[in-house]
Amino acid sequence: MPYVDGVPVSAIRTPVLAAGTGQEISLAYILQGIDTDINSGFYYNGTTNIVIRWEQPVEWVTNFGLLSEAEFNASYNGSAGCVAPTTSLSPFGYVRVDPGTILTHPIFYTTSTDYSSLIQLCGPPTTFYSFVALTNTVDGSLAWAATDWVAANNATNPICPDSPTAWGYIKFGIGYCPCPAQPPPPSPPPPPPMPPAPSCGVILTTSQGVPVSGIRAPFRSSRTGEESPKSPKVPKAPTPPKAPKAPSPPKAPKPPKVPKAPQLSPPPPFGGGNTFLVDNFPFFASCSVRDTNLRPPYRASTPTGPVNLTSTTATYCFHLVATNSSGSPCAGMNINRLEFIVNSTCVNEEPKALRAATVNGNSVYPLFSPKTWKGELYGMMTFRRLSDIFPTTPSGGLYICLELGRTSRCSTLAGLCYGRSSCVFAISDTDFTCCATSQAPAS
Secondary structure, three states, X not given: OXXXXXXXXXXXXXXXXXXXXXXXXXXXXXXXXXXOOHHHEOOOOOOOEEEEEEEOOOOEEEEEEEEEHHXXXXXXXXXXXXXOXXXXXXOOEEEEEOOOOEEXXXXXXXXXXXXXXHOOEOOOOEEEEEEEEEEEOOXXXXXXXXXXXXXXXXXXXXXXXXXXXXXXXXXXXXXXXXXXXXXXXXXXXXXXXXXXXXXXXXXXXXXXXXXXXXXXXXXXXXXXXXXXXXXXXXXXXXXXXXXXXXXXXXXXXXXOOOOOOOOOOOOOOOOOOOHHHHHHOXXXXXXXXEEOOOXXXXXXXXXXXXXXXXXXXXXXXXXXXXXXXOOOXXXXXXXXXXXXXXXXXXXXXXXXXXXXXXXXXXXXXXXXXXXXXXXXXXXXXXXXXXXXXXXXXXXXXXXXXXXXEOOOOOOOHHHHEOOOOEEEEEEEOOOOXXXXXXXXXXX
């Protein structure tokens, strides 16, 4: 999961800069992904990856590579005679990509070296350097996805003072912290409200040794170092908030009361809202059995809230309960993953509207990510590894509460969920043998 100043973010912005002009010509991001669509680039099914994703504005030949910190420092340490990675690194993979393609590939695909031993379990982030160079097949111009830039023949540059061409690179860190599966506790009270924090067991991405929300890395021209005036305008990345000083541990306040779960009888089907998304949206890249709103194995109740109302936050809860439908091929499935379609503005805003979340009183925090389908930009809010908390989904279902900041545009379920009228969601089991989609009213 990417971070900025200690706050979880959905992606690190690494724009594509023309090497000749330094102008930004395309958007690019580093983010944590899973189940990448096989038609959108390199494909790793069912495995969490740190990926880089960008859109090809014209036909490009894409070159890419990856170095550890030791390898990078050995080649780029201020010594004379250094050159751009495209001429100095081997192997340096390449692929030809058609215009208009949104390409996604895991960064570790870019090298044949196994770097897994460098990432310390529950240790500090490990620094890596990623290289993505794009060559325009029409005019031969070169561009780089970059968070850091090396200008041509810049004697003051500390890593490469006499490079004959301009080039860029992406510096970031990865950490991993696994946590063992635990049996469900006997209905514990919810913890006191906390700021968003990563669940143990996710990949952590940092930049320059500190958490980052978005890293601006435009493509620049290797001749002039300037940005192209023809580049599309893109919104500026928000200024990362400063990490607050660690306060002295306060006395834990009394936890707020968890709203009582509604009766366990399945709620009636919700027939309006975003039925087209329920029936067609590609939540998962592959799944053995799919089930939709007609015969879902679980159905969500009408949400309750706002509850636990404060001056800054409001909490909304809903109950996901088994329908016991004998006609559903996914009846009796265990829930490992829960995804909601949300507004893309709720994915991009910093800080996020979601301040805290619980499932049956257990603190969790989702991954926010963008997804484009049929030319429309959607946001995804994904709760993963629920089977670590519940190896078997409780017979009473899942009681999910979301604490939302009241000043955000996404401060209610209607503002958070795409389409405002309903919340479209999907569930899957651990190995994607069964997936089901449905929707619940947003209010």
